Amino acid sequence: MNSTATSPVSEATQPLLALRGLEKRFSLSGDFLEQLQFKGGKLVRHQEHVHAINGVDLEIQRGEALCVVGESGCGKSTVARTVMGLITPSAGEVHYAGQRIDDLSTKQLLPYRRRMQMIFQNPYASLNPRMTIQQTLEEPIRLHHPDWTAQRIKDKVNEVMLSVGIDPDWGPRYGHEFSGGQRQRIAIARALAVDPEFIVADEPISALDVSIQAQVLNLLMEAQQRHNLTYLFITHDLAVVEHFGTRVAVMYLGRVCEVAPTATLFARPRHPYTQALMSAIPRLEDDRPQHIRLKGEVPTPVHLPSGCVFHGRCPHADTRCREEVPALIATDDGGQVACHAVEEGRI
């Protein structure tokens, strides 16, 4: 898993994106003065953090669509934003096409900005309300191709607008004149305008009407085929995952607990949490009491449990689970799972 960074591998075979031991903590304690507290007659500095992601290892291969699923607050979006450099990680590394990118300056990052783009969750907030669609779409092209003529930029904007099903004549309109689905198409057009090879999509359809969701999803899949795109797709909709993803990563409390090809994961989930998650998908023939009911709540990410983050709610947990953090290990069916019980063959 970690050997690719050191061994000389050609660009084609190494993963497009690799996250190694990625961690992100957000401080809850405010600035230095607010951290000072009196405890037992002594002035001590007290800091608290939300551990949004704690050691995420992931690799994304060229041409695949890796879906990241998990419940609210498990760190999916933080992973997406860290990959795009919107958040600097507290620890760990982000490698893009073999090059470490998380410690680059804004200027050094610019060539990568053209290759990786992002689509956001809320199309009502992701378009600048004071800019026309034309301006919104021209801006990234102008930035990344300063030598292009005005006509060439215009042609490119027309081309991407057509490719997402937006009439190029609507260019002089503002974002608020469009519906949610249309806005998300425009946001996709903005991401496609610079011809990226990798797109991070942070719940791109969860803010849309159900009737529009399929349209936008199909648009994303079409774009993937046409431009040979690689996706990191954040979602909590398992039906979408089954339809869209090549592989799936399941996250719980800031850790990846299972990565597997989509069909394998849906057919045979290995991690106890994945099993519970899969059993929660409502089905038409749902007459058998086959739900796995998890006890309790997700622990707070401020005080992480020791050992496996899932041990408090896991029916298979033993003392080793309470003490030792499980690492991702390869399974026989092409996936990876972070579970002592699976490793020991207890489940």
Added chain:
Amino acid sequence: MTTLTTRPASRWERFRDSFLLYSFKRDLIAQLSLLVFILLVAAAVLAPWLAPMNPYDLAQIDILASELPPFWVDGSDPTYLMGTDAQGRDLLSTILYGARVSLIIGFGAVALQATLGICFGLLAGYLGGRVDAFLMRLADIQLSFSTLMVAIVVGALFKAIFGGGTFSDYAVPLLVLIIGLAEWPQYARTVRASVLAEKGKEYVDAARVMGLPSRRIMFRHILPNTLSPIFVISTVQVANAIISEAALSFLGLGMPETQPSLGSLIKSGFDYLQSGSWWITLIPGLVLVVLVLVINLLGDWLRDVLNPRLYKG
């Protein structure tokens, strides 16, 4: 998907259909205020052509015609419609020229405040962290000095170093500088608050993901979305700056007697109030009150229109 075949609205059509114009047409007070404001500004700007005499030209001043009352009082001279002041200057002309000075200082000071405040507010809000802490503490310190105190110190220093004559030559830019420097935190705080709200929106993330430099994100993406509150405080600040200038002039720290603003006119007449020449103070005072009142009324109207809680646009 439906097809829209209508052509997009032009800027003028947008304005014509806007809520701003709609509410303006329905608000009598706003219309009256704007009318009075435009009249006052026009009169002030056109003072050299409108005024019967030039109060800066000593040759036109007749000291024997000093302290003449306005036309409706006995003993008035029909050449001086609003009477004359203690130096024999025609009061109407002096008020027109004075209003011009007051407005120049008011708008100039607000332009300076806005430039400083917007830049500092954007930097503080967008960059956050230490820059934010530093700039906001600076704003707190600035606010803890009143405008008057800053003016007294700067004015006294300037007079001591360069002498009173130089001070009168540079009084207008100096007052703009003093009032502008003293009040920038108002802008910085308002802009910072709006920037903090806008910064969390996804279009800013989208701009960052695109790789745009921070400066462009701040001025091209965030600033246009914080303009409404800036407009509103600008109106209030113009009125405040005019009042500040009047107060400074009244205390003798502002415009000199030779090129009076409304404030220094009020002050020069104040000495003669007891001797019965009330018009020298009262008439410029009224003009000042009306000017500030209409600006504030316009500001109130603008705030009501642009307030997102009352109207979501």
